[in-house]
Amino acid sequence: MNNPHPASTVAAKLMMAKRVLLLTHQRPDGDALGSTFGMREFLRGNGIAAEVLIPGPIPHRYEALCKDYLSRVFPGELAGFDLFCALDCANAARLGSGEEFSADDIRGRNFICIDHHGGNSLDADDSWIDDRCGSTCQMVMELISYLNQPINPDGATFLLTGMMTDTGCFCFSNTNGNVLRSAALAADYGADVEKIANHVFFSKPLKQLKFEADLVENALRIECSGQFAYACITGEMLAKYDFDLHEDEGLIDILRSLEGVTIAMLVHRRPDGWRVSLRSKDSNYPVRPVAVKFGGGGHAMAAGCTIDLPEFSDVEAVILPEIQKLLTVNIK
Numbered sequence: 001m002n003n004p005h006p007a008s009t010v011a012a013k014l015m016m017a018k019r020v021l022l023l024t025h026q027r028p029d030g031d032a033l034g035s036t037f038g039m040r041e042f043l044r045g046n047g048i049a050a051e052v053l054i055p056g057p058i059p060h061r062y063e064a065l066c067k068d069y070l071s072r073v074f075p076g077e078l079a080g081f082d083l084f085c086a087l088d089c090a091n092a093a094r095l096g097s098g099e100e101f102s103a104d105d106i107r108g109r110n111f112i113c114i115d116h117h118g119g120n121s122l123d124a125d126d127s128w129i130d131d132r133c134g135s136t137c138q139m140v141m142e143l144i145s146y147l148n149q150p151i152n153p154d155g156a157t158f159l160l161t162g163m164m165t166d167t168g169c170f171c172f173s174n175t176n177g178n179v180l181r182s183a184a185l186a187a188d189y190g191a192d193v194e195k196i197a198n199h200v201f202f203s204k205p206l207k208q209l210k211f212e213a214d215l216v217e218n219a220l221r222i223e224c225s226g227q228f229a230y231a232c233i234t235g236e237m238l239a240k241y242d243f244d245l246h247e248d249e250g251l252i253d254i255l256r257s258l259e260g261v262t263i264a265m266l267v268h269r270r271p272d273g274w275r276v277s278l279r280s281k282d283s284n285y286p287v288r289p290v291a292v293k294f295g296g297g298g299h300a301m302a303a304g305c306t307i308d309l310p311e312f313s314d315v316e317a318v319i320l321p322e323i324q325k326l327l328t329v330n331i332k
């Protein structure tokens with residue numbers, strides 16, 4: 001007998017539901033927004049009432065894509081749903097919507113999770129976790145293929161958005177045949193590639209372009225014989241360019257794109273410590289172990305952690321030796 005498809009349990013729950021609340025992580029990125037709104041379109045197309053609860057504001061670069069789709073569900077309205085589905089959210093701390101709503105409010109109340117973060121600790125009632133997938137949007141597309149049901153062009157556009165943002169437009173090492181097959185399927189269903197490109201990738205505000213230039217000119221540091229590039233974003237810089245850190249998705253790729261760089265790091269101050277984002281562009285040097293060492297996590301090639309030390313120089317002092325070690329001893 002064939003093994004059941006890994007999506008079969010969550011797929012059955014979704015198709016049996018009457019009213020589904022779709023949830024994702026705080027500071028939503030293209031995959032978070034794409035998978036929730038894409039899933040919403042898919043479920044509605046199948047006659048299932050579905051709403052999206054996004055914690056916090058939508059980043060500017062996704063506003064145009066999402067603006068016609070926003071509806072507001074308040075945490076106080078949870079009783080009206082018979083299924084809760086978290087997408088692209090690796091842990092309970094990121095699912096919350098401030099103090100008014102947390103994962104504990106829905107655990108045990110028909111709560112399912114679909115995610116591509118290997119270290120997922122959400123502990124939903126049923127989960128489908130697959131860290132071989134480049135994006136949660138890809139998983140949603142695979143679930144749709146498994147169910148052999150169509151999705152409308154708007155839904156396909158949302159799903160393709162997350163597939164593109166989480167793979168760096170199919171440039172990162174998480175891009176493989178399955179990623180491209182799911183993307184092709186989204187295109188077949190009418191995904192609007194030009195709309196995604198123009199809204200998400202080719203519409204940076206001028207202040208952001210200037211902020212990025214300042215970052216490269218004044219904050220970029222290079223170590224490890226040119227293999228490690230990093231920068232710290234200061235409050236001063238944010239104020240000068242009126243830059244919102246909710247818009248920082250993709251910023252680290254500017255550092256990663258430098259010739260000779262293997263690992264890039266972007267750091268900024270948050271109330272609970274220094275937020276450290278790490279990216280690698282060589283799978284021989286995965287950054288997840290470094291993030292895990294400091295209590296964080298993520299994907300092999302894209303990970304992050306929060307380090308609670310007084311000064312940025314203290315962060316440099318603990319991170320640099322780890323990166324040096326990684327770059328010298330980790331060759332397969």
Ligand SMILES: [Mn+2]
Nearest residue numbers: 031088136166
């Ligand atoms: Mn993702």
